[in-house]
Structure formats: structure tokens, C-alpha cells
Amino acid sequence: MYYNSLIEAIGNTPLVKLNSVTKGIKGTILVKVEYFNPGNSMKDRMALKMIEDAEKAGVLKPGGTIIEGTSGNTGMGLALVAIAKGYKCIFTLSDKQSQEKINILRAMGAEVIVCPTNVAPEDPRSYYSVAKKLNKDIPNSFYPNQYDNLSNTAAHYETTGPEIWEQTEGKVTHYAAGVGTGGSMCGTAKFLKEQNPNIITVGIDSYGSVFKKYKETGQFDENEIYPYMTEGIGEDILPKNVDFDLIDNFIKVTDKDAAIMTRRLAREEGLFVGWSCGSAVYGALEYAKEHMKEDDMMVVILPDHGTRYLAKVYNDNWMKDHGFLESRDFATAKDIVT
Numbered sequence: 429m430y431y432n433s434l435i436e437a438i439g440n441t442p443l444v445k446l447n448s449v450t451k452g453i454k455g456t457i458l459v460k461v462e463y464f465n466p467g468n469s470m471k472d473r474m475a476l477k478m479i480e481d482a483e484k485a486g487v488l489k490p491g492g493t494i495i496e497g498t499s500g501n502t503g504m505g506l507a508l509v510a511i512a513k514g515y516k517c518i519f520t521l522s523d524k525q526s527q528e529k530i531n532i533l534r535a536m537g538a539e540v541i542v543c544p545t546n547v548a549p550e551d552p553r554s555y556y557s558v559a560k561k562l563n564k565d566i567p568n569s570f571y572p573n574q575y576d577n578l579s580n581t582a583a584h585y586e587t588t589g590p591e592i593w594e595q596t597e598g599k600v601t602h603y604a605a606g607v608g609t610g611g612s613m614c615g616t617a618k619f620l621k622e623q624n625p626n627i628i629t630v631g632i633d634s635y636g637s638v639f640k641k642y643k644e645t646g647q648f649d650e651n652e653i654y655p656y657m658t659e660g661i662g663e664d665i666l667p668k669n670v671d672f673d674l675i676d677n678f679i680k681v682t683d684k685d686a687a688i689m690t691r692r693l694a695r696e697e698g699l700f701v702g703w704s705c706g707s708a709v710y711g712a713l714e715y716a717k718e719h720m721k722e723d724d725m726m727v728v729i730l731p732d733h734g735t736r737y738l739a740k741v742y743n744d745n746w747m748k749d750h751g752f753l754e755s756r757d758f759a760t761a762k763d764i765v766t
């Protein structure tokens with residue numbers, strides 16, 4: 429058995445039971461380990477769907493160029509689908525992104541344009557404006573815009589949701605995921621709630637993001653917006669892919685709680701995953717502690733792999749510099765760097 433190209437290897441990721449970090453929690457907590465996708469993240473799913481929908485709509489034609497403002501997982505997903513299908517990629521990103529991320533995208537044959545961080549989105553120099561301008565200037569180019577492109581949600585409605593339903597044989601009672609663009613939460617939630625309307629969803633948000641307050645009050649509160657470090661979840665905008673009706677609860681998680689849980693997932697569960705995976709599991713367990721019963725089964729999405737975070741949450745000195753390392757959070761004294 430072989431795949432005709434790497435894109436056929438996207439999806440069908442394993443569902444794994446957590447056994448250690450869940451001590452004292454009632455019910456079963458399962459994680460969907462998305463780093464098994466060929467680009468090491470769940471973003472491969474929506475990259476493929478955005479490209480294939482654009483092809484069907486005639487927006488992207490053979491030999492075309494894909495242009496997106498992305499630094500991370502979406503870029504990797506788009507790049508590998510583009511290679512399989514013969515498209516070029518141009519990514520614009522801000523200069524606060526690490527050289528490593530730029531190197532990864534260039535390794536995948538993409539052109540990377542680095543733009544200044546400290547300018548407003550409307551400024552012509554911002555990575556957002558540069559992407560838009562390139563899209564206007566380059567013929568047969570396609571600007572996916574993952575925030576508002578509903579192919580993003582559709583990818584998870586068509587793949588992640590059905591996979592979870594089958595893998596749990598319809599026993600899933602709760603679904604939790606971090607919310608960034610909203611695609612993975614809302615596409616999956618829509619499918620699962622169609623199968624069983626009693627399934628409860630928990631959206632994981634970050635401190636410094638607008639989602640939780642907006643859900644609870646209907647108010648877009650700018651005071652909720654402040655800098656935070658966890659990558660991939662939380663926003664200062666309301667993307668079209670976030671459907672608040674499909675998210676029953678929001679839980680906010682701090683950078684620190686997320687970072688510590690990320691490291692515990694590696695050490696205690698063998699899951700070398702990204703920072704937002706720690707947020708998702710920490711938030712999901714907070715909810716589970718209060719609300720789950722013995723027969724309940726929660727599925728939590730783990731979006732990506734740990735390699736991108738070696739210089740951050742997996743670096744003891746970085747953790748110490750940010751005040752994130754404390755003896756009580758760890759099983760061994762080795763964690764304390766002196």
C-alpha cells in the first residue's frame with residue numbers, strides 16, 4: 429500500500445487516552461494527536477480543503493501562486509499541498525517570528541517576505557497589507573485568508589468530526605479545542621452536535637483574547653485585549669470561522685499554566701506537543717473536574733508537534749526567565765535550573 433502523494437496521508441490521526449495528567453478526574457479523556465499529519469499539525473486538513481475549494485471555484489488555476497500571511501502551521505500545510513499540486517507559495521510574516529520558522533517555510537520551497545511587526549494592520553508595510561497587495565498584483569494568485577475562509581471549518585466538519593465519531597463509536601460526550609481561527613472547534617462541533625445534540629463543547633481561550641467575554645456578554649471588549657505568548661489560540665478579532673452558537677463554554681488559560689501542562693504531556697504521557705496543546709488540556713481538565721461524570725468521554729484536540737517550541741516551553745532557561753518553573757509543578761527537582 430502506498431500513497432500517490434503526501435496529501436493522501438492527511439487526516440486519520442490517532443485518538444489516545446490520557447493516563448497520568450488526568451488523575452482524580454472522572455470519565456475518560458482522549459486526545460486527538462494531530463502531529464501525525466504530514467506537516468505535523470491539524471492545519472494540513474484545512475490547507476488542503478482551502479486549496480481544493482479554490483480549484484473547484486476556479487479561483488486557483490494550474491501554475492498559480494498561493495499567498496498567505498502566516499508564520500506557522502498553516503504555512504507548512506499550504507506549502508506541502510502546493511508542492512503536491514504544483515503551485516508556488518509566498519508567505520508574509522512579521523519580524524517577531526523566529527528565524528527557524530522562516531527557514532522551515534523556505535525549506536519547503538516557499539518565498540518568505542518578512543514585514544515589520546510594530547505597524548497597524550492597515551499600514552501598507554504590515555504582513556497583512558503586503559499579502560493583500562501581492563494578491564492584487566500577481567496574476568493567478570490566491571489569498572486563502574484562513575480566518576474568514578469557511579473552507580477551514582468545512583475541513584474539520586468533513587474529516588475531524590467524522591473521525592472522532594467513528595473512533596469513539598459515538599460515545600463522545602464532550603469536545604474541547606483551542607479557538608484561534610475557530611475552524612477546528614466549530615467544524616468538528618457542528619458535525620458532532622448533528623450526530624448527538626447533547627454533546628457539550630468547551631472552547632479554550634487565552635487571557636488577552638476577546639472570545640470568552642464576547643460569548644458571555646455579546647460585547648466586543650477592547651479591554652480584554654493585551655499581549656500574551658501562547659501561539660495559535662485567542663484573537664483580538666472575531667473571525668468568520670468562529671460560530672459562537674456551537675461553543676457552549678469558554679475557559680481561559682494563562683501562558684504559564686499552558687506551558688507547564690505542555691511539559692507534563694511530554695514527560696508523563698510521551699506526547700511531545702506544542703504549547704497550545706497544554707492550553708487545551710489544562711482548560712479541558714478544569715472543565716472536566718467540575719462537570720464530568722464516570723461514564724463521560726471527552727475528546728481534546730492537540731493541534732501540533734513540540735519541535736517548534738524547543739526554544740520556548742521546552743527550554744528550561746526560557747521557562748525560568750518567564751517565571752514559569754516552580755518546584756511544585758514538577759515531579760523531579762531536576763526541573764529547577766539554578
Ligand code: PMP
Nearest residue numbers: 607608609610611612660704731
Ligand atoms: N494551536 C495552534 C498551534 C494553531 O496553529 C492553531 C491555529 N491558529 C490553533 C491552535 C487554533 O486552531 P483554529 O485556528 O482551528 O481555531
